[in-house]
Amino acid sequence: MRKPKTIIEKIWDRHMVHQEEGKPDLMYIDLHLVHEVTSPQAFEGLRINNRKVRRPDLTFATMDHNVPTIHRNVIKDEVSKTQMETLKDNCEEFDVPLADIHHPDQGIVHVIGPELGLTQPGKTIVCGDSHTSTHGAFGALAFGIGTSEVEHVLATQTVWQAKPKTMNVKVNGTLGTGVTAKDLILAIIGKFGVKFGTGHIIEYTGEAIRNLPMEGRMTICNMSIEAGARAGLISPDDTTVEFLRGKRYVPEGEAFERAAEDWKSLATDDGAIYDEVLEINADEIEPQVSWGTNPSMCIPVSANVPTIDDAKDDNERNDIERALEYMGLEGGEPISSVEIEHVFIGSCTNSRLADLRKASSIIKGQKVHPNVRAMVVPGSHSVKTAAEEEGIDQIFKDAGFEWRAAGCSMCLAMNDDVVPEGERCASTSNRNFEGRQGTGARTHLVSPEMAAAAAIKGHFVDVRHLSVPTPS
């Protein structure tokens, strides 16, 4: 009998261009996604060396990181404008398809890939962005690369990659009502730390993962990089296939059925061996809120913020002390008592239509707390239009949310959407690093539902016990 293989090994073997003793493997790349911030120096490198883009047909560019989310016709920030124009010029010169700021396909690169069906099971996908791991939700091998590698892929359609180790993160049981994929991935990182995945590709398995819709799977895989993993993925199944059916870049008719069979055959074989296995029980997970300055610093919404006395050693003591100071927290207070001034619903972690639907179901008929400025930034132009067709935008606007155009926005605050120094934001994004949402800004990572609840109450609340007074 054939040796059982993981999906990781299957995809790896299919993409091996060349293997040689003493070198990493030379891997072929099926899809290269490009954005304005990490590409200019790569295109410049090609120009200097008189090189071409080898496969413009396997390359797709968009603008997301620094695009404004209002007043898009006149870009005030000159430096951002140059960066966007540079991408446009580069794409024209090198023949790369581009969804620019006014294009209907524009959006966060990790939202539009799946939406257009560019992302498919079994593909190798790279992008000059660490959250490329998102595409792993489809059973693709997707990882972030630096700008030198962007240039390398543009020129050769390959990367040199040492075969990473494999890890199975098995999520048993089922998630409770009101507990989301975001809570699950935060709980995983909270339990195992920000570097448990280093040097590994994680496959998420188990009942709770199988039960997640594609949006939830994307949220999980998205944050694999926050665990230090090279990539994260989930074996394709019927959920994957049905999501992709009818998408623009997938095959049609007979060809689609054949592709679907092939995709499903990539799923990890029974009995395949991983280098490492971790398990967690979904039943025990509560809605999470991060309290500190990296994503492992998160706690259940019912818990208290840790104090330095909770530290296991001196290093952890220092980390907690620094984080509490930066976050302006005492330590020991219930996280639910922490008041916020901003709410950001968006980012490649949680800005898809399903996320906005869930958040809006909580917001419906409510008002944003008077101390809070709340904002929704859809992940793509098409998410925005679809939400508007359903009237979701109106629910948010009626409650007092700002409704913006698509982009990364306040996830990394490269545009004007910035949290002011010392202020606090409940954010559906993936990083609570110091200064991420603005110099001195304090980020608390939560699910869209928890962000919506916090917007109404002005502090964190367990969305499962949310009781809102009927407006008089």
Added chain:
Amino acid sequence: MEPIRKHQGLVYPLNRANIDTDQIIPKQFLKRISRKGFGQFVFYNWRFDSKGKLREDFSLNQPKYDGASILVAGENFGCGSSREHAPWALEDYGFRVIIAPSFADIFFNNCTKNGILPVKLPEDKVQTLIDNAEADTYHLTVDLESKKVFDNQGFETTFDIDDYKREMLLNGWDEIAVTLNYENHIATFEANQT
């Protein structure tokens, strides 16, 4: 890129774990379209206050670390965003070697493509180096050829780095040129795709 064989330099200790690339180079400086000139912004939010004044309480601003070219830091250095602006900024500021107990994968890779040598050493050794450099002006030699780190007071240790990355750094190779030697293999692979 600039080859690196043997490097001797002043050590700057940064005793923190999980230093992410958002700290190494904050996003407001990512809008430039060249690879040069990022050094002035390295660790910006730690080096400067909100008015743009140097913060005396941040160690890198102390005169005793002027001209440091070896950075020693805590575990999981370079985690977070894949931005290659981070190694560009460190290199442009003058760092050629970074020593830590562990590195984030993408950052490690990005260093080796920009002539920065990332050296993984066990935690206790890193702590010794940090203590030495915090106590006094402290120089180290890092020899990529023999894979050794040593000072002139008797500290000596070896480190591991994969052969391919070592070759690249030693020779300062342009990786794309190397890969283009495999053009046949790439073309064959493409021809076999249905």
